[in-house]
Amino acid sequence: MTFGAALGELRSAQKTARGVSLYSRHINRPAGRILAAAACRAGLTPNQVTLVSAAFSFSAVAAVAVFPPSWPLAVAVWAGLVVGFAFDSADGQLARLRRVSSPAGEWLDHVVDCAKITALHAAVLVSFYRFFDLPGPGWLLLPLGFQLAAVLIFCGGLLTDKLKPKPAAGAPAPPSPLRAVALLPVDYGVFCLVFLTLGSERVFLGAYTVLAAVHGLFLAAFMAKWFRELSAIRPA
Numbered sequence: 445m446t447f448g449a450a451l452g453e454l455r456s457a458q459k460t461a462r463g464v465s466l467y468s469r470h471i472n473r474p475a476g477r478i479l480a481a482a483a484c485r486a487g488l489t490p491n492q493v494t495l496v497s498a499a500f501s502f503s504a505v506a507a508v509a510v511f512p513p514s515w516p517l518a519v520a521v522w523a524g525l526v527v528g529f530a531f532d533s534a535d536g537q538l539a540r541l542r543r544v545s546s547p548a549g550e551w552l553d554h555v556v557d558c559a560k561i562t563a564l565h566a567a568v569l570v571s572f573y574r575f576f577d578l579p580g581p582g583w584l585l586l587p588l589g590f591q592l593a594a595v596l597i598f599c600g601g602l603l604t605d606k607l608k609p610k611p612a613a614g615a616p617a618p619p620s621p622l623r624a625v626a627l628l629p630v631d632y633g634v635f636c637l638v639f640l641t642l643g644s645e646r647v648f649l650g651a652y653t654v655l656a657a658v659h660g661l662f663l664a665a666f667m668a669k670w671f672r673e674l675s676a677i678r679p680a
Contacts, residue, residue, distance in 0.1 A: 450481035454537055465627035465634075468533075472633050476533025483538050490539040490549050493531055494556055501528030501560045508567040508639070512575045515643030525564075525636040532557065554602065561598055561632075565591035568652065576645050583649075590656035593663045597630060604670040609677065629658045 445453075454477045464473075483493050504524030511517050535553055539545040569587035572578060628634050638655055641647040 445484055447481050447485045450484045450541060451477065454480055454541055464624065465631040466624045467628060467631045467633040469624060472529055472533050473537075475530040476537055479530055479534035480537035480541060483534060484541055488538070490535045490542070490544065491552055493535040493538055494549070494553050497528045497531035497535065498556045498560070499528075500524050500531060501556075502563065504528065504639075505560070505563045505567045508564070508642075509570040509574075513571065513642045513645055513648065518640050518642035521639045521642060522636055525639060526633065528560070529633055529636060558595065558598060561594050562591060565594065576649065578649075586653060586656055590652070590659060593656070593659040594635075597659065597663055597666055600666060600670055604674065607674055607677075629655065630662050 480493070488496075501524065504521045507517060507521050507524070532553070535549070536545075539549055565587045568590075569584060572584055572587065576583075578584070635655060638648065638651045641651050
């Protein structure tokens with residue numbers, strides 16, 4: 445399949461945009477579509493694309509922990525995380541394009557995602573301890589709280605999606621523009637943008653703190669919503 449043919453088929457085989465933020469819908473998915481078409485042309489498998497995603501993401505994570513904050517580091521970390529995120533979208537798109545989706549591939553994708561989220565906040569904690577002039581030692585708890593909220597949102601959303609009954613066949617409900625904007629603060633791509641401020645310890649600490657607080661609020665709202673929806677399901 446040529447690159448153009450693969451790209452055309454991918455455009456018509458996208459997942460629903462319902463419940464997806466503006467960043468993922470208009471930036472990450474289109475970037476992943478291009479990478480998926482290129483991977484198809486190069487003969488890569490979806491699992492290989494997942495590993496490419498992991499290589500970019502974990503290289504950026506390691507850089508956060510190893511090197512002191514600077515503006516060149518900020519750009520490099522952001523680029524590694526963003527490219528890794530785009531490849532994370534590409535693996536699923538490639539699987540659908542080749543019609544080789546499998547439970548094992550989905551498992552690998554989610555394991556890498558969970559490891560990436562956990563490791564990135566752990567790297568921030570290491571960077572805080574090694575390089576930052578924090579107002580007090582209690583600030584070292586911030587990445588742990590952010591990590592907990594991020595992992596619970598990720599895993600809770602996956603479990604809810606798996607446990608809820610599949611909607612009846614038919615035309616999907618149109619995506620809500622307001623919801624797409626409201627979900628931006630918990631989009632991983634928006635979180636990646638925070639690392640562009642890594643050249644300034646004060647700015648990064650402020651941006652990271654604000655986003656951590658927002659994740660905490662979203663976590664409370666999501667947990668209440670998901671529990672209510674699952675409680676309404678009647679046993680067969």
